[in-house]
Amino acid sequence: MISSTSNPRIKAIRKLADSKERSATNTFLAEGLRVVGQAVDSDVHIQELLYCEDLLISDYGKSLVEKLKQNTSVEIIEVSKEVFESLARKDKPQGIAAVIRQKWADLNDFSSVDRGIWVALEAVQNPGNLGTVLRTCDAVGAKGLLLLDHSTDPYDPAAVRASMGAIFTKTLVKSTLNDVVNLVNHDNIFSVATSDAASVYYRELRYHKDMLLVMGSERQGLPQEVLAKCNEVVKIPMLGSCDSLNLAVATGVVLYEILNQVQTG
Amino acid sequence: MISSTSNPRIKAIRKLADSKERSATNTFLAEGLRVVGQAVDSDVHIQELLYCEDLLISDYGKSLVEKLKQNTSVEIIEVSKEVFESLARKDKPQGIAAVIRQKWADLNDFSSVDRGIWVALEAVQNPGNLGTVLRTCDAVGAKGLLLLDHSTDPYDPAAVRASMGAIFTKTLVKSTLNDVVNLVNHDNIFSVATSDAASVYYRELRYHKDMLLVMGSERQGLPQEVLAKCNEVVKIPMLGSCDSLNLAVATGVVLYEILNQVQTG
Numbered sequence: 182m183i184s185s186t187s188n189p190r191i192k193a194i195r196k197l198a199d200s201k202e203r204s205a206t207n208t209f210l211a212e213g214l215r216v217v218g219q220a221v222d223s224d225v226h227i228q229e230l231l232y233c234e235d236l237l238i239s240d241y242g243k244s245l246v247e248k249l250k251q252n253t254s255v256e257i258i259e260v261s262k263e264v265f266e267s268l269a270r271k272d273k274p275q276g277i278a279a280v281i282r283q284k285w286a287d288l289n290d291f292s293s294v295d296r297g298i299w300v301a302l303e304a305v306q307n308p309g310n311l312g313t314v315l316r317t318c319d320a321v322g323a324k325g326l327l328l329l330d331h332s333t334d335p336y337d338p339a340a341v342r343a344s345m346g347a348i349f350t351k352t353l354v355k356s357t358l359n360d361v362v363n364l365v366n367h368d369n370i371f372s373v374a375t376s377d378a379a380s381v382y383y384r385e386l387r388y389h390k391d392m393l394l395v396m397g398s399e400r401q402g403l404p405q406e407v408l409a410k411c412n413e414v415v416k417i418p419m420l421g422s423c424d425s426l427n428l429a430v431a432t433g434v435v436l437y438e439i440l441n442q443v444q445t446g
Numbered sequence: 447m448i449s450s451t452s453n454p455r456i457k458a459i460r461k462l463a464d465s466k467e468r469s470a471t472n473t474f475l476a477e478g479l480r481v482v483g484q485a486v487d488s489d490v491h492i493q494e495l496l497y498c499e500d501l502l503i504s505d506y507g508k509s510l511v512e513k514l515k516q517n518t519s520v521e522i523i524e525v526s527k528e529v530f531e532s533l534a535r536k537d538k539p540q541g542i543a544a545v546i547r548q549k550w551a552d553l554n555d556f557s558s559v560d561r562g563i564w565v566a567l568e569a570v571q572n573p574g575n576l577g578t579v580l581r582t583c584d585a586v587g588a589k590g591l592l593l594l595d596h597s598t599d600p601y602d603p604a605a606v607r608a609s610m611g612a613i614f615t616k617t618l619v620k621s622t623l624n625d626v627v628n629l630v631n632h633d634n635i636f637s638v639a640t641s642d643a644a645s646v647y648y649r650e651l652r653y654h655k656d657m658l659l660v661m662g663s664e665r666q667g668l669p670q671e672v673l674a675k676c677n678e679v680v681k682i683p684m685l686g687s688c689d690s691l692n693l694a695v696a697t698g699v700v701l702y703e704i705l706n707q708v709q710t711g
Contacts, residue, residue: 222687309574317695319686345688384706418705421584422487423610426698430582433695434702440683441649 184261191264194231194280198270200334203283209336212269212278214242219346221245226282229256233265236276245277270338283336286352288360291327292368296391298439300432301327303358303407304398308333312343313429314396318351319344321440325352327361327393358403362410365393372411374403375435377425379416386415388439396435399428449526456529459496459545463535465599468548474601477534477543479507484611486510491547494521498530501541510542535603548601551617553625556592557633561656563704565697566592568623568672569663573598577608578694579661583616584609586705590617592626592658623668627675630658637676639668640700642690644681651680653704661697664690 183191196202197210208228211220218241220227230249237243249255265274291299300323305311311333318326328335332355335341341348365372373386374395395411397403408414417431426434448456461467462475473493476485483506485492495514502508514520530539556564565588570576576598583591593600597620600606606613630637638651639660660676662668673679682696691699 313692313695316688316692319688320682320684320691322685343692345690347686347688350687417585417702418709419585420587420705421612422615423581423584423612425610426585427578427581427608427694429692430578430694430698433691433699437682437699440685444683 182259182261183264186264186267188264190258191260191268195268197280200337203334203336207283208280209283209341210268210278210338211281211341212274212338213271214239214245214275214277216341216346217245217277217279220279220281220349221248223346223349225284225349227255227279228282229258229280231258231260231265231268231278231280233260233262233276235262236265236274239275242275242277284353286325286354288354288356288364290352291325291354292364292370296370297324298322298390298436298443299324299327299393300436301329301361301393301395302332302428303329303396303403305332305428306398307428308335308337308340309343310427310429311335312340312348314432315340315344315347315351317429317433317436319347321436323351323436325354327354327356329356329358329361358407361393362407366410373413373415374408374411375416375431376402376408376414377416377419379414381413381415383415383417383435383438386413388442390443392439394432394435394439396428396432399425447524447526448529451529451532453529455523456525456533460533462545465602468599468601472548473545474548474606475533475543475603476546476606477539477603478536479504479510479540479542481606481611482510482542482544485544485546485614486513488611488614490549490614492520492544493547494523494545496523496525496530496533496543496545498525498527498541500527501530501539504540507540507542549618551590551619553619553621553629555617556590556619557629557635561635562589563587563655563701563708564589564592564658565701566594566626566658566660567597567693568594568661568668570597570693571663572693573600573602573605574608575692575694576600577605577613579697580605580609580612580616582694582698582701584612586701588616588701590619592619592621594621594623594626623672626658627672631675638678638680639673639676640681640696641667641673641679642681642684644679646678646680648680648682648700648703651678653707655708657704659697659700659704661693664693
């Protein structure tokens with residue numbers, strides 16, 4: 182059992198709170214019963230499981246530890262209460278956490294045959310919004326998410342939490358708006374962007390079952406040259422005094438229209 | 447100019463970070479250019495304007511101060527940089543904040559003639575979600591929001607920020623699920639609840655232009671006895687492994703369906 186908060190391994194794990202460190206190690210720390218459970222239920226690569234006997238009171242949590250002990254590729258690390266609390270972000274830590282390998286797909290995976298519905302987010306800043314979009318992607322059966330340009334880290338703890346496990350199941354691709362727009366044009370992928378300057382409402386368009394929905398940032402929206410390269414640009418009706426919806430809400434509203442059209446043919 | 451962080455008025459304003467203090471004084475602190483600007487543009491009662499000459503560099507911010515100086519009902523308080531930073535939640539405070547009176551309507555306002563679309567949230571916990579629902583209410587032209595039972599405070603800074611000004615324009619009512627359901631039944635208000643156990647999909651129902659949409663909490667959903675008292679219960683299709691959507695996304699998806707039906711007749 183590790184009982185020193187200055188143990189080198191513990192110090193390295195604590196550093197995963199920083200996005201640069203997550204990126205350099207290609208890992209992230211998932212904490213708490215729910216999110217570790219979701220990781221175990223998916224096919225992600227869990228490198229290390231950390232648990233604290235004193236804090237882990239739930240039977241479900243204990244069963245997760247037992248299950249992972251059977252898996253020889255997972256290193257099991259028991260830590261003291263003090264050590265666990267030094268790693269935990271929650272006020273009442275549940276005594277279970279996992280260091281998990283990040284999973285990134287290539288842009289070519291997006292352009293493969295089994296295409297389906299994809300979402301591209303341009304320069305999304307709020308990790309909670311990003312995670313919520315992933316959760317909605319799961320709900321509508323979308324394949325994955327393209328994170329373009331200076332988008333925030335989907336492995337930020339707030340994004341992981343908001344995704345409700347979708348971070349482990351949806352395909353993630355990091356790319357640039359430019360590369361994606363070029364690919365979409367080259368491969369003839371039906372692409373729809375949203376913009377408050379569009380002339381067509383989102384309910385008026387006929388969507389395809391294989392397509393890309395491109396969402397811009399709330400403040401700036403998508404650049405004109407991108408809108409020009411997408412097949413269609415749609416707007417969401419706004420009746421009030423706010424000039425935009427929350428990004429995750431706007432994405433959800435359009436995705437459910439696409440799902441409805443795909444389902445009803 | 448107040449330059450002491452222990453000035454009694456400043457100490458009292460600092461206490462507004464606490465929900466109980468906001469409730470006891472029936473006020474809240476709105477901070478930053480955008481949100482103070484939204485307050486000035488609406489008809490809320492601004493009690494005090496706080497500004498700091500050293501931090502307020504924007505011309506727009508200066509014009510807000512000048513505008514409020516003409517309004518004799520607003521007390522203008524100039525503070526030092528140190529005092530402003532002691533009140534600010536932002537990393538880079540913009541040097542402008544306002545103490546604003548909370549505005550609550552009565553349950554009878556909901557049941558008045560000019561009814562329109564209303565949303566009831568049961569036991570919503572996350573202030574960001576609450577603010578995002580308000581923002582969506584604004585976008586679809588809904589009249590207001592009923593906050594039921596142990597819902598979080600809409601005047602929490604995270605809720606105010608997420609509402610993008612809708613906190614100042616939408617009608618807010620605090621009530622209980624029980625009282626609302628009784629009123630809805632007594633006044634024959636068309637009420638629709640959402641539940642993953644419903645047999646009807648949300649797109650299959652015909653909505654009314656005067657109605658109440660009742661949304662339960664993400665974790666527990668609505669109690670059976672409430673579902674039984676609503677006119678209709680609908681579900682949102684969920685194709686993935688997550689068992690629910692984010693509350694603000696779910697509310698947005700159903701509200702846009704209602705708006706579409708109301709607009710297209």
